[in-house]
Amino acid sequence: MNTNTNRGWLVAGLAAFGLVAVVPAADAKIRVVATTQDLAYFARVIGNGEADASSILKGFQDPHFAAAKPSFMVEVSRADVLLSLGLDLEIGWLPLIVTGARNPSVMPGQAGFVDCSQFVSPIEVPAAGADRSKGDLHPKGNPHYWLDPENAKKLARGIADRMTQVDPGDAAAFAGGLAKLLSEIDQADAGAKALFAGSEIPPVVTYHVTFSYFFERYGIRPAGFIETKPGIPPTPGHVASLVTQLKALGKAPAIIVEPYYDMEVPRELGAQVNGRVELTPSSIGGTDEARTYKDLIVTVARKILGK
Amino acid sequence: MPICRTGGASRPRPGPLHLAILCAIAVLPRLAAAQDAAGSPLGIMDRSSGLGMSREYNPAMGGSLIIGGEYLSRKATRMSLPAAVQQGLGETGLHFNEAEISVSAAVDPYFRADLIVAFAYDHGAFSTDIEEGYVTTLFIRGFTIRAGKFYLPFGRHNTLHTHAFPFIDAPLPLVHVFGPEGLNMMAVEGSWLVPLPWFVELTFDVGSHDNPLFRSPEGHDLVYGGRLRTLADLDDDTTLEIGGSYFGGKDLAGGWTHAYGADMTLRWRPARREMYHQLVWQTEYVRVSRQNDHAVPQPGVGASTDEQAAWQALQDVPGGSAGLYSYLAGQLGRRWWLGVRYDAFGFPWGRGDGHHRVTGILTFLTTEFAALRVQYGYLFGSDAHQVLLQANFVIGAHPAHAY
Numbered sequence: 001m002n003t004n005t006n007r008g009w010l011v012a013g014l015a016a017f018g019l020v021a022v023v024p025a026a027d028a029k030i031r032v033v034a035t036t037q038d039l040a041y042f043a044r045v046i047g048n049g050e051a052d053a054s055s056i057l058k059g060f061q062d063p064h065f066a067a068a069k070p071s072f073m074v075e076v077s078r079a080d081v082l083l084s085l086g087l088d089l090e091i092g093w094l095p096l097i098v099t100g101a102r103n104p105s106v107m108p109g110q111a112g113f114v115d116c117s118q119f120v121s122p123i124e125v126p127a128a129g130a131d132r133s134k135g136d137l138h139p140k141g142n143p144h145y146w147l148d149p150e151n152a153k154k155l156a157r158g159i160a161d162r163m164t165q166v167d168p169g170d171a172a173a174f175a176g177g178l179a180k181l182l183s184e185i186d187q188a189d190a191g192a193k194a195l196f197a198g199s200e201i202p203p204v205v206t207y208h209v210t211f212s213y214f215f216e217r218y219g220i221r222p223a224g225f226i227e228t229k230p231g232i233p234p235t236p237g238h239v240a241s242l243v244t245q246l247k248a249l250g251k252a253p254a255i256i257v258e259p260y261y262d263m264e265v266p267r268e269l270g271a272q273v274n275g276r277v278e279l280t281p282s283s284i285g286g287t288d289e290a291r292t293y294k295d296l297i298v299t300v301a302r303k304i305l306g307k
Numbered sequence: 308m309p310i311c312r313t314g315g316a317s318r319p320r321p322g323p324l325h326l327a328i329l330c331a332i333a334v335l336p337r338l339a340a341a342q343d344a345a346g347s348p349l350g351i352m353d354r355s356s357g358l359g360m361s362r363e364y365n366p367a368m369g370g371s372l373i374i375g376g377e378y379l380s381r382k383a384t385r386m387s388l389p390a391a392v393q394q395g396l397g398e399t400g401l402h403f404n405e406a407e408i409s410v411s412a413a414v415d416p417y418f419r420a421d422l423i424v425a426f427a428y429d430h431g432a433f434s435t436d437i438e439e440g441y442v443t444t445l446f447i448r449g450f451t452i453r454a455g456k457f458y459l460p461f462g463r464h465n466t467l468h469t470h471a472f473p474f475i476d477a478p479l480p481l482v483h484v485f486g487p488e489g490l491n492m493m494a495v496e497g498s499w500l501v502p503l504p505w506f507v508e509l510t511f512d513v514g515s516h517d518n519p520l521f522r523s524p525e526g527h528d529l530v531y532g533g534r535l536r537t538l539a540d541l542d543d544d545t546t547l548e549i550g551g552s553y554f555g556g557k558d559l560a561g562g563w564t565h566a567y568g569a570d571m572t573l574r575w576r577p578a579r580r581e582m583y584h585q586l587v588w589q590t591e592y593v594r595v596s597r598q599n600d601h602a603v604p605q606p607g608v609g610a611s612t613d614e615q616a617a618w619q620a621l622q623d624v625p626g627g628s629a630g631l632y633s634y635l636a637g638q639l640g641r642r643w644w645l646g647v648r649y650d651a652f653g654f655p656w657g658r659g660d661g662h663h664r665v666t667g668i669l670t671f672l673t674t675e676f677a678a679l680r681v682q683y684g685y686l687f688g689s690d691a692h693q694v695l696l697q698a699n700f701v702i703g704a705h706p707a708h709a710y
Contacts, residue, residue, distance in 0.1 A: 058543075058578060060578065060579050061578050061579070061581065062581065062582060064582075065581050065582040066581070067576060067581065067710050068707055068708075068709065068710045069538075069540075069546065069710050070506040070508070070536075070538045070548075070710055071505065071506050071538060071539075071540050071546070073500065073506060074500070074503075074504070074505065074506050077449065077500055077502070091707070092707050093707050094707075095706070095707055096706075096707045096709060096710075099419070099443070099445070099451070100500070101500070102447065102448060102449050102450055102451055102500050103448060103449075104445070104446050104447070104448055105448075107416075107445055107446075108413075109416055132674075132676065132702075136674070231674065232674065233641050233642070259579060260579055260580070260581070260582065262580070262583055262641075
C-alpha cells in the first residue's frame with residue numbers, strides 16, 4: 001500500500017471511531033430532536049422538507065414519568081436543535097439525556113437548545129412558590145401550554161426563529177412551513193370554536209391538570225380532578241367526595257382521561273355519576289384520531305362534547 | 308407631629324378629614340424627596356444585589372433521609388459470621404441509617420459541579436463523609452471528563468446511592484469485594500459515547516488507591532480501569548443492557564489485584580403505562596484475581612483502620628474468588644413494588660468461605676419521594692434470618708436517576 005492509501009485508511013478508521021468530525025454536506029437537513037411528538041410535529045411542518053424531526057416520547061407517553069433511556073442520548077448526540085417544553089415538565093429525565101448525549105450544540109445556553117416555554121406566558125404559577133405538600137406542582141407554571149392554539153402560534157414562531165438561526169440557509173423554506181403551520185393552528189381553533197358554539201358544555205372532569213390552557217381558551221371551568229392533588233393518585237375518600245360534588249351539579253359529566261392513566265378509577269367514577277368516560281389525547285399521537293395539531297384540538301373538543 | 312400642627316386661634320378648627328389632607332400635603336413631598344435620593348423606599352425596584360449576596364445563582368439543593376430497623380437472628384453467634392457478611396448486616400434494633408445533602412450547579416458554560424455529603428449516626432457515633440464531589444465537562448463533543456471523588460463505574464450497583472438501592476442493603480459480593488462503602492475514590496474519568504447507531508459508552512478511570520482491595524503500600528500507586536456499557540432497544544418497551552468492567556491496582560502485598568465484572572439488565576417498561584408497571588431483571592458477576600497471594604503480617608495495634616481493612620481484604624478475598632447477584636423486581640401498581648434477589652460470594656464453592664442468601668422485598672411508595680420498605684433475607688451459610696424495615700425520604704431538588 002502506498003502512503004496515500006495508508007492515510008485514507010487512517011482517516012477512515014478515525015472517522016469510524018468519531019475522532020475526526022465528518023463534515024456534513026452543505027445541503028444536509030437540519031436535525032431537530034424534540035422531547036414530545038407535538039414539538040416534533042411543529043418542527044417537521046416548519047421544516048417544510050428541509051428538517052429531519054423526531055421525538056423522544058410518543059404522544060401516548062406521560063412526559064412527567066419518562067425514563068432517561070440511553071438510546072435517547074444517541075439521538076440527541078446527533079441533533080442540531082433540541083426542543084423541550086420546559087417549566088420542569090421533563091426534569092425527571094431530560095437533564096441526564098442532555099449531559100449523556102455529550103453534544104455541546106444542544107447544551108442549555110446554546111442556540112440549539114430551545115426551552116419552548118419562553119415563548120408563552122404560563123398560567124397556574126404557584127403564588128407561594130412550590131411546596132410538595134400541595135402535590136407535584138411546577139414552580140414556574142403549568143407546562144401543558146401547547147393545548148391553547150394561541151400559545152401554539154407563539155410556539156410555532158419561536159421554533160421557526162430558532163431553526164432559522166441555526167440553519168439560515170433554509171430560511172425561506174422555514175418561513176413557508178411556518179405559514180402552513182399557523183394556518184393549521186387557526187383552523188384548529190376555528191374547528192374547536194365551531195364545535196363549542198351552540199353546544200351545551202357538560203361538566204368536565206379530568207385526571208390531571210393537563211387541559212387548563214385549553215379550558216381557559218374556550219371558557220370551560222373544570223368540575224373536578226381525579227387526582228387528589230397534582231401528581232397524587234386518587235383515594236377512595238377523594239373519589240367519594242367527587243361523586244357527591246358531581247351529583248350536586250345535576251348533569252352527566254364528561255370524564256376525559258389522558259392515554260397514559262389507568263382507566264379503572266375514571267370508569268368507577270363514571271358509573272357512579274352516570275358520566276361519559278373518554279380516552280382523550282393530550283398530545284399529537286396520543287390516540288389514533290390525533291395525527292395533526294388540528295386533529296388534536298378538534299378531538300379534545302369532540303371528546304368533551306361527546307360528538 | 309410638628310409638621311401637622313397648623314395652629315392659629317382665629318382660624319376655624321379643622322375636622323378630621325381636613326387634618327388628614329393637611330398631613331398628606333405636608334408629608335408626601337418629603338417622602339418623594341426621600342425616594343429621589345435613595346431609589347424606591349424599600350429597594351424593591353433595585354436591579355443589582357447591592358452587596359453581592361444574590362441568591363439567584365445558588366445551586367440546586369436536595370436531601371435524603373433513611374431510617375429503619377433490623378432484626379437479625381443468631382445474635383449470640385454473630386461474631387462467628389465472616390467479616391464480609393458482618394459488613395453487609397447491621398445489628399438488631401432501630402437505626403438512623405443515613406442522611407445526605409446534595410448540591411449541584413453549572414459552574415460556567417464549561418463545567419458542572421456536584422457535591423453529596425453523607426451523615427451517619429450509629430450507636431452514638433456520628434460521622435460525616437464527602438460521598439461524592441466532582442466536576443464534569445460540558446463542552447467536549449462526544450466526550451466527558453469528570454474529576455473528583457465518586458463511585459467508580461464498576462457494574463450497575465456500585466454507582467448507586469443508598470436511597471436508590473433496589474433492595475435495602477447492597478448485594479453481598481460487592482460488599483465482600485469492595486467493602487461497605489463500595490468502590491469510591493478520588494479519580495479522573497473520561498467517558499466516550501461511541502458514535503454508533505445504538506448506545507455504546509466506554510469509560511476509563513484512573514483513581515487513587517483509596518479502597519481496601521487496592522491499598523498499595525506505595526502511596527503513589529494508582530488504580531486503573533473502566534467500563535464498557537451497551538444498550539439495545541428490543542422494542543419500544545424493552546431494553547437489554549450488557550456491561551463489562553475492570554479495575555486493577557496494587558494491593559497491600561505489593562502485587563496486582565484485578566477485579567472483573569460483567570452485568571446484564573433486562574428492563575420492560577410499557578410506554579403507555581410506565582407509571583404503573585415495570586419489570587427489571589438484573590444480574591452482576593464479579594471476580595477477583597491476584598498476582599500473588601503471599602502472606603502479609605497482620606498490622607500491629609497502632610496501625611490505621613485503613614491498613615487493617617486492607618489486610619482484612621487480603622484474607623477475605625483470596626485470588627480467584629467470585630460472586631454474583633441476580634434480582635427480579637416488578638412494579639405491581641403505581642405505589643407497589645415486589646422484588647426477589649439471590650446473592651452469593653465465595654465461588655468456587657467448597658473453599659470454606661462461601662455464603663449465599665435469598666432476599667424478598669416489598670415497597671410502598673406514597674410518591675416517588677417517599678418509600679416504605681420491608682425486606683426478609685435468609686443467609687444459607689450461617690443459617691441467619693434477617694428482617695429489615697426502611698423509610699426513605701427525598702426532599703428538595705433531586706437529580707434524575709439513571710436508567
